[in-house]
Amino acid sequence: MDTQFSGRGGFDRDFLERIIESINPIAIIGRYTNLKKAGSRYKGLCPFHKEKTPSFTVDPDRGLFYCFGCGKGGDIFTFVMEREGLSFVEAVQYLAREAGIPIPERRKVSGEISTLQEAAEEAHKFYKRQLSSRDGVLGMEYLKSRGISQKMAKELGFGWAKNSWDELVRHIRHLNLEIKNFEKIGLVIRHAETGSYYDRFRNGVVIPIYSMGNRVIAFALRSLSKDEGPKYINSPDSALYHKGKVLFGLNRARKSIRQMGYAVLVEGYFDVLSLWNA
Ligand SMILES: [Zn+2]
Structure with a gap:
C-alpha cells in the first residue's frame, strides 16, 4: 500500500x-x-x-x-x-x-487520467450532496427499502440525481469547470443537433464505482423513473473505467474474497452490497 x-x-x-x-x-x-x-x-x-x-x-x-x-x-x-x-x-x-506550506500552482498540463479523475470526484461530491438535500429524500427512502441505512449510504458514497435534465450541467458551469471532461466520462451528453449538454443520470440513486485504489472512476444509476427505461444505467467506458474489469464493491469486498478464497460474482449492484453487508 x-x-x-x-x-x-x-x-x-x-x-x-x-x-x-x-x-x-x-x-x-x-x-x-x-x-x-x-x-x-x-x-x-x-x-x-x-x-x-x-x-x-x-x-x-x-x-x-x-x-x-x-x-x-x-x-x-x-x-x-x-x-x-x-x-x-x-x-x-x-x-x-x-x-503552513504555500500552495504552488498546479501543473497546467496534467495527464488526462488525473483530469478525468478530478471530474469524477467533483461529480461524486455533487451527487452525494444531492442525496442529503431535501430532494434526496426519495433516494434515501429507496435505499432504506433495500436495507441500506443512511449511515451506510454515506459510507458507501451513494448519491442522488434529481429528476432534471441539467442539474449537473449547471453545477459544472457554475464552478466554471471544463464540461468536455465530464462528457469524456459520460456524465453529460452533447446533443448532436443543438450542441447543448444534458445530464446522463436523472431521477435515481447514484452508485459510485471504485477502483482497487479506492478512487471513484465511474457511476451507475438505479433509476426510479416510472417509465419503461432501463432500471440501471451505467457510465460508458472511458479512459478511467472499463466495464468488466471493475466490479462494483470489489474493493470493499476484497478482504472477504481473500478469506473465502474465491470471488462470488453476482449480478446487480445490490447483491454485491448485501454480500458485503452479510
Ligand atoms: Zn474501520
Missing part, C-alpha cells in the same frame, strides 16, 4: 512530499479518534465504522492508516478525503494550509 508521489492531482511531487514530512499524522487523525501508542504504531477506535474494541491503526513512520475491521486504509490524503468528503486536490490544499 505504498504511496506514490507521481505528481497526483497535477501537484508537484516535492510539494506533496513536503506536506507529508511537515504534518504529524497522529495529530491530524487524533482529532477524530483517541489514539494510543502500541509498539511502533498507534491504535484507536475506527473513525469510519462503529466498534467497541480498537482495530484502527496508524503507522506514523510511513504515514499510513489501516482498519482491520472495515478495511479502510491509505495515506493522510486519503484519510482527509474520506473523513471530510474532499477531493484529492482539496485534501492537499487542506493539509498544506495545516502545515
